[in-house]
Amino acid sequence: MNLISIADLSRDDILRLLDSAEAFRARRGHHGLPLQGKSLAMIFEKPSTRTRVSLEVAAAELGGHPLYLSAGELQLGRGETIADTARVLSRYVHGITARVYSHNTVVQLAEHASVPVINALSDWEHPLQILADLQTMRQRFPALEGLRVGWIGDGNNVCNSLILASAILGMEITVASPRLYQPKAPILEQAKELGGHPQVVEEPAAAAAGANVLVTDTWVSMGDEAQEAERLRVFGKYQVNSGLLGLAADDVIALHCLPAHRGQEITDEVMDGPRSAVFDEAENRMHTSKAVMAWLMGEK
Numbered sequence: 001m002n003l004i005s006i007a008d009l010s011r012d013d014i015l016r017l018l019d020s021a022e023a024f025r026a027r028r029g030h031h032g033l034p035l036q037g038k039s040l041a042m043i044f045e046k047p048s049t050r051t052r053v054s055l056e057v058a059a060a061e062l063g064g065h066p067l068y069l070s071a072g073e074l075q076l077g078r079g080e081t082i083a084d085t086a087r088v089l090s091r092y093v094h095g096i097t098a099r100v101y102s103h104n105t106v107v108q109l110a111e112h113a114s115v116p117v118i119n120a121l122s123d124w125e126h127p128l129q130i131l132a133d134l135q136t137m138r139q140r141f142p143a144l145e146g147l148r149v150g151w152i153g154d155g156n157n158v159c160n161s162l163i164l165a166s167a168i169l170g171m172e173i174t175v176a177s178p179r180l181y182q183p184k185a186p187i188l189e190q191a192k193e194l195g196g197h198p199q200v201v202e203e204p205a206a207a208a209a210g211a212n213v214l215v216t217d218t219w220v221s222m223g224d225e226a227q228e229a230e231r232l233r234v235f236g237k238y239q240v241n242s243g244l245l246g247l248a249a250d251d252v253i254a255l256h257c258l259p260a261h262r263g264q265e266i267t268d269e270v271m272d273g274p275r276s277a278v279f280d281e282a283e284n285r286m287h288t289s290k291a292v293m294a295w296l297m298g299e300k
Helices: 011-026 050-061 082-092 103-112 127-140 157-169 185-193 204-208 225-234 278-297
Strands: 039-044 065-070 095-099 117-119 148-152 172-176 199-201 213-216 253-256
Touching (some): 011 127, 039 082, 050 065, 050 278, 082 103, 103 117, 117 127, 117 278, 127 157, 127 278, 148 157, 148 204, 157 172
Parallel strands (some): 039 065, 039 095, 148 172, 172 199, 213 253
């Protein structure tokens, strides 16, 4: 099995992974070595702080051996096909993670590898991030089902995975984005097929009203730098600030997958305030990565 989309997981799969992640968090350093003697290839076309460190530490603490492979270190950069790379790596390692520009890259890796492949970010989804977000929500609320989630900003890859997870788990999500940057129709249709009812609006206040969770991300993701001036212009009002928090539920928490551009999509007051769960969310990237790797790569 692979983890390419959050929709590869059932409701029960997600809850089991979150239970496992919480157990790994509670027993860090005393949870055994389910990846003893196993290696993980980590393909990085895009740089990262949280993804690289969380995966490397998670694999090592589970007894595994992580191998960081930048795009420049692989023969992919000299014309080797993704299929051949997947076949070769499968002869050496017990799992592959890939942080890539094109979603098709991780799809092809999964099609041709004979070991589990984990999407560590593509331009279409970011399932590892959403598992960490869900663990963070679960630490703050008694249940995920029925939570009201407001997404503020770009309808990007993280947003896509959150929409699908909300449908699977019975959360209510409203996405506030400028018209040209809203989630794409295929994601919304897939969410509806999964039983969800995602709402898409243009006004941030409409997504924040009564929300238990407010989630945002950078206005200019890696790969969007050529659009930076235009994005900064159109996203100006899509900021998670104290005023927006004031429209949400009394128990609201604020999430951001980081890195944050403070003063743009989120203010210092929110990031460092009592309603912020941003740094718990960042820590949970490690615990949920352990849960995924132990599930896909550990002894069955």
